[in-house]
Amino acid sequence: MKKYFIITYGCQMNEADSERIAASLEKKGYKLASEIESADLIVVNMCSIRQTAVDRIWGKTKELAKLKIKKPKIKTVLTGCIVKSDKNKFTKCFDEIWQNKDYLETFPKCREKTVGFVPISNGCNNFCTYCVVPYARGSLTCRNSKKIINETKLLIKNGAKEIWLLGQNVNDYICPKNPKIKFPELLKIVGDLPGDFQIRLMSPNPKNFTDKLIEIMASSKKIARFLNLPVQSGDNEILKRMNRPYTIEQYKNLVRKIKEKIPDINLTTDVIVGFPGETKKQFQNTIKLFKEIKFNLVYVSKYSKRSGTAAFLKKDNVSLEEKKRRWQILNKLVNEKEKQ
Numbered sequence: 001m002k003k004y005f006i007i008t009y010g011c012q013m014n015e016a017d018s019e020r021i022a023a024s025l026e027k028k029g030y031k032l033a034s035e036i037e038s039a040d041l042i043v044v045n046m047c048s049i050r051q052t053a054v055d056r057i058w059g060k061t062k063e064l065a066k067l068k069i070k071k072p073k074i075k076t077v078l079t080g081c082i083v084k085s086d087k088n089k090f091t092k093c094f095d096e097i098w099q100n101k102d103y104l105e106t107f108p109k110c111r112e113k114t115v116g117f118v119p120i121s122n123g124c125n126n127f128c129t130y131c132v133v134p135y136a137r138g139s140l141t142c143r144n145s146k147k148i149i150n151e152t153k154l155l156i157k158n159g160a161k162e163i164w165l166l167g168q169n170v171n172d173y174i175c176p177k178n179p180k181i182k183f184p185e186l187l188k189i190v191g192d193l194p195g196d197f198q199i200r201l202m203s204p205n206p207k208n209f210t211d212k213l214i215e216i217m218a219s220s221k222k223i224a225r226f227l228n229l230p231v232q233s234g235d236n237e238i239l240k241r242m243n244r245p246y247t248i249e250q251y252k253n254l255v256r257k258i259k260e261k262i263p264d265i266n267l268t269t270d271v272i273v274g275f276p277g278e279t280k281k282q283f284q285n286t287i288k289l290f291k292e293i294k295f296n297l298v299y300v301s302k303y304s305k306r307s308g309t310a311a312f313l314k315k316d317n318v319s320l321e322e323k324k325r326r327w328q329i330l331n332k333l334v335n336e337k338e339k340q
C-alpha cells in the first residue's frame with residue numbers, strides 16, 4: 001500500500017485543505033506514513049502571505065531533493081497558496097502542482113476528531129493592495145449552504161466539539177444556490193443545529209460586519225466569544241492605500257457596538273507596520289488606536305512586499321530597521337495593555 005505524507009504551512013484554511021487532501025488520498029488507497037522517509041507521496045501545502053513563508057519552501061525543496069536521491073520513485077507535490085511568479089519557479093522542484101480548490105467538497109479526514117474545519121468559501125475579491133490571497137487562491141467562490149450544513153452535522157456526529165467556519169473573508173459569504181443565505185443567516189443555521197459544540201469563525205472583515213451579524217453572535221451561546229477583526233492600520237490614508245474599505249472611525253464604532261452587545265468578547269486583531277510610505281506621524285495614529293481600544297491579542301507583522309500585489313509597485317521606503325523599531329514599539333504597547 002502506498003503511503004502519503006503532508007506538510008502544512010499557514011492558516012486554518014490550509015489545515016482544512018490538508019485534511020481534505022488526506023481524505024481524498026485515502027479514498028485512492030493511500031495510507032498515512034508515520035515519517036516523511038517512508039512516504040511514496042509527499043504533499044507540501046504552502047503559504048505565501050509573506051516572503052519568509054515562501055523562503056521556507058525553498059528550504060524544503062532542498063530537503064526533498066536529498067530524499068529523492070535516496071528514493072528516486074518518491075513523488076512530490078506542491079499545493080496551497082501559490083502565486084504565479086513562484087509557481088513558475090517551483091515547477092522545476094516538484095513533480096506536480098495541485099490546485100487547493102479541487103478538493104473543497106471532499107469530506108475531511110480530521111487531524112483532531114474534536115475540531116472540525118469547515119471552509120465556507122475559497123478565494124477573495126477584495127484585493128487589499130498588500131495581499132497575495134486573491135492571486136494565490138483566486139476569486140471568491142462560496143460553497144452551497146446545504147453542503148456546509150450537512151458536513152457540519154456529520155462532523156458533530158463524529159465527535160467535533162469545535163466547528164471552525166473558514167474563509168478568507170467569511171462575511172462576504174453568499175450561498176450560490178440560495179442568495180438569501182448570507183453569512184449571518186448561515187451562522188444562525190449552524191448555531192441552531194442540535195449538539196454540544198462551539199462555533200469559531202475565521203476570518204471576518206470589518207468591511208461588511210453588519211448589526212445583524214453582531215445580533216446573531218450575541219444571541220447564540222454556541223458562538224464562541226472569540227473574534228479576530230483585522231484592522232491593519234490606525235491611519236485612514238494608509239487604509240485607503242491598502243484598499244481597506246473602512247475608516248478608523250467606522251472601525252472604532254464597530255468595536256464599540258460589538259463590545260456593547262457581547263461584553264465578554266475576546267477581541268484580537270492584525271496590524272501591518274511599515275507599509276510603503278507610512279510616515280512616523282501615520283504610525284503614531286496606529287499607536288493612538290491601540291491606546292484607545294483594548295485588544296486581547298494583536299498580531300503585528302512587518303510589511304513584506306509580495307510580487308503580483310498592487311503594493312509591490314509602490315516604493316518600499318520604510319527601512320527594515322524602522323519596520324523593526326515600529327514592530328517593537330507596538331508589541332511592547334499591546335503586551336503592556338494585555339497585562340492590565
Ligand code: SF4
Binds near residue numbers: 124
Ligand atoms: S480581505 Fe483578506 S484575504 Fe482578501 S485581499 Fe484583503 S487581506 Fe487578503
